[in-house]
Every structure is written in structure tokens, then in C-alpha cells.
Amino acid sequence: MKKSERINQILRFINQKQQFTLQDLMQEFQISKRTALRDVASLEEIGAPIYAEYGRYGGYRLLNQMKLPPIYFNNQEILALYFAMQSLRSFSNLPFQVSYRTIHEKFIDVLSECQKQDIERMQNRVSFQHTEQIKESMHLEILLMAAVQNIVLKITYQNSVRTIHPIAIYVMKGYWYCQAYDMDKTAYRVFRCDRITSAEITTIQPLEELKVITKQNSHSLWKPSDNAIQFKWLINQAGIELFEQEHYPSMKLIYELENAYIIGTYEPNELGFIIKYLARLGQTVKIIEPTNLKETLRQYYRDLLENI
Template structure:
């Protein structure tokens, strides 16, 4: 990173923190102590109101917030933003109902002529292949807002009314999903967003325990119901790669001796779903248990052959 760009980012960093140390700057910008000291001197030269605090809890403090210059992006950052925007093209529904076309138009209009030409040339040199959204999801904004604000919703889902506390939403294989805690069932569940026909905020107090749960660790909350059926399948390396591309909270990989297995559970009402999912692995997966699941998969293949 060039010094001028680092100083620009440092201005924003210290304006946000107000109080900082040399170690903060060294860690944030991956610079040496000597460079951090020189940068502080440069900040003072351009008028940043910084003063040093001595003592055990000393450091540096900003006397008052500064009016910062407009954010500017270098060419590499512009290309990265353009790449990120391409993902929006796959979805007919997005949280807050923002369309790709409106964002793209505003983005392009803010570029210089040379940058616009670079983007236009790039469009003919790179292709983005996406899974198109299969079904509309009308309540993404409500679900995401509830997850951010830690609030509880009442939803209509597959002809039943549920009370949930959303944790996060994500998209996979053309569908939007909502990770949430089901208040009535006292269990973590994943809801397909296109099957939610209504969603409204309630006055129910949220569960404090869920405040630190994120989309990265939400799967750890999954627990099968009393009727859940455990399963175990031997999986090959090719199957592992396929599993990593698509799997669900009710399943995971485990390693025993020299073999890898998919283990998890499914509800009795989900037998068609689990059979269709496992059948996609073909020869890269072998059901170990339960025997009834193996028989169901055999019957699936027989019925498939009969239709040919």
C-alpha cells in the first residue's frame, strides 16, 4: 500500500477510534513501529488534532472528530467491487429490494472515462456463471432486519404459523434460506424463504443467548427432533468436494481411521428429500446405516430405471 493511501485510511481509522496506540496502527496496517511513528508525524503535518497521552494506559487521542475527504477507490478496488456486483444478477429478490441494474448504473456513472472503458473491456473478457434464483422470496427484507435487530417474528410457513428469531439469511442453489430459532419448538431450524407467505414483527423479547450467534456458527445449534433418524454414509474424495459445495445443517463430515463419512439425521417426513440428495452423489457415496435408508435408495434407482 502506498503511503498516501495508507495515510488516507489511517485518518478514517483514528477518526473512528478517537483513542489509539502505536500497536493499534501496527496491527491494523501491518507496519513497523518506526513507520507508525512517521505516519503519526505525517498526520500531524496535515492538521490532524492528535496529542500523546503518557502513562500505563497511554497512547494517542484525537481532540475532536475530523471532516474526512470523500472516499476514493483505486483501479483494483473498482474491479473488485464490479466483480462483487455480478452476483446480484442471479437474484430476482434481494434484501431491501435493491436491483442490480440500479446499482450498476450508479456505479458506472461515478467512474472516470478510462475506468468505464476498462469495465466495458472486462465485460468481454470474463464470464460469471450463476445459479438462477428458482422462486421468489417476498420477505427477505423483514427477515434480515429481524436478524440484524435481534427481534422475533411471527411467520406463516407451509400452512402453519411459527414464531421465530432469525439469525441470518443465505442463498444456495437458487433458493434463499433463513437460519432461525423456532420459539415454539425450542429448536434451531432452517426455513426456505420462498415458503414464508407472511412475516410480521412481534413484541416478544428475543433470546439473549442468540446475540453472539453468526451465520458462521449457527449450524452448531442444530438438534434433531425426537423422531429424527440418524444416518451414516461412506464418502469418497470426489464426494467430499460435492458435499462441501452443498450440504445442510443436519449433516457433517467425520473422519475415522482412513475413511471419511457423512453423518447426520433426517425427519421421517423428509425421506424423499434425503433420498434425492444422496442420489446425487452416485458411486461416490455408500449408505452404511440405517438399512431402511439403503433400501429406500435402492427402490429410488429401480423406479428410475423403470421410467427409462
């Protein structure tokens, strides 16, 4: 990183922290102590209002917040942003009703001619493959803001009224999903967003334990019912890669001796879903239990053959 670019980033870093040490700069920007000292001196030269505090707990303090220079992106960052924007192209619905076309036009307009040429050359060398959004999801913004602000919603989902606390939204294989806690069923659920036909804010208070739930640990809310069926499938390395690309809260990967297995549970009404999931894994998986699942999978393949 060029010194001028690093100084610009340090200005933003200390403006946010207000108080910092040389160690903070060394860790944040991966620089030596000598470089950190030189950078502090450079900050003082350009008039940054900082002063040193001596002693065991000393460091540097910013007297008041500074008016920062405009954000500048280097060529590598611009290309990285362009790559990131490509993920928006396949979605007709995005939170906050933002379209890829509008963002793309504004982005391109502010680039220099040289940067535009770099983008054009990259377009001719890089192919972006997208999974197109399959159905419209009209309530993404309210679902996302409810998750961020810990708000309980009343939704209409497949003609039934549900009271939920959204935790996170995500997209997979062309569909938007909402991870949520169903207040009526007192259970963790995943809702397909295009099947939500209405959503409105309520005054219901969320459970305290839900306020600290994140997308990473939200699966801990999932609990099988008393009727859930346990399964265990032997899986090879190719299957492990498929599992890592697509799996669900009701299943996990374990290792026993030199073998890998997918274990978990499914509800009786999810049999069709489990069979289709197994079919996608193909020959990478072998059913250990329940044994009657083998015949159901065989019947699934027989039905497919009859339609050929």
C-alpha cells in the first residue's frame, strides 16, 4: 500500500477511534513500529489534531473529529467493487428497492477513462454466471429492517397468518429466504420470501434471547419435533463438497474413524424434500438409516425413468 493511501486510511481509522496506540496502527495496517511512528509524524505535519499521552496506559488522543477528505478508491478496489456488483444483476428484488442498472450507471459515471477501459477489458476476459431470481419477493426491506431492529412482524404466509421475529435474510438457488423465530409455534423456521404476501410491524416485544442471535448462530434455535425421523448417510469427498455448498439446519457433517457421514433429522412431511436432496447428492452418498428411505429413493428413480 502506498504511503499516501495508508495515511488516508489512518485518518479515517483514528477519526473513528478518537484514542489509539502505536500497537493499534501496527495491527490494523500491518506495519512496523518505525513506520507507525513516521506515519504519526506525517499526520502531525498535515495538521491532524492529535497529542501524545505518556505513561503506562499512554498513546495518542484526537482532540476533535476532523473533516475527512473524499473517499478515494485505488484501481484494485474499483475492480473488486465491480466484481461485487455483478452479484446484483440476477435479482429483480433487492432490499431498499435498489436496481443493479441504477447502481451500475452511477458507478461507471464517476470512473476515469483509464478505469473505464480497465473495466471493459475485464468484461471481455471474465465471465459471470448467475442464478436468476425465480420469483418476486415484495417484502425484503421490512424483513431485513425487522431483523436489524429486533421487530416482531405479522405476516401472511401461504394463506396463514404468522407472528415472527426475523433474524436474517439470504438468497440461495434463485430464492430469497428469511430465517425467523415463529412466535406462535415457539420454534425456529425458514420462510421463503416470495410466499410472504403481506408483512406488517407489531408492538409485540421479542424474546430477550433473540436480540443477540445472529445468522451464524441462528441454527441453534432449530429443534426437531417429537415425530422427527433420524437419518445417517455415508458420504464421500465429492459429496462433502456438495454438502458444503447446500445444507440445512437439520443436518450436519461428522467424522467417524476414516469415514464421513451426514446426520440429522427430518419431519414426516419433509420426506419429498429429503428424497430430492438425496437425489442431488447422487452416487456420493449411501443411506445407512433409516433403511426404508432406500426404497423410497428407489421409487423416486423408477418414477423418473417412467417419464423418460
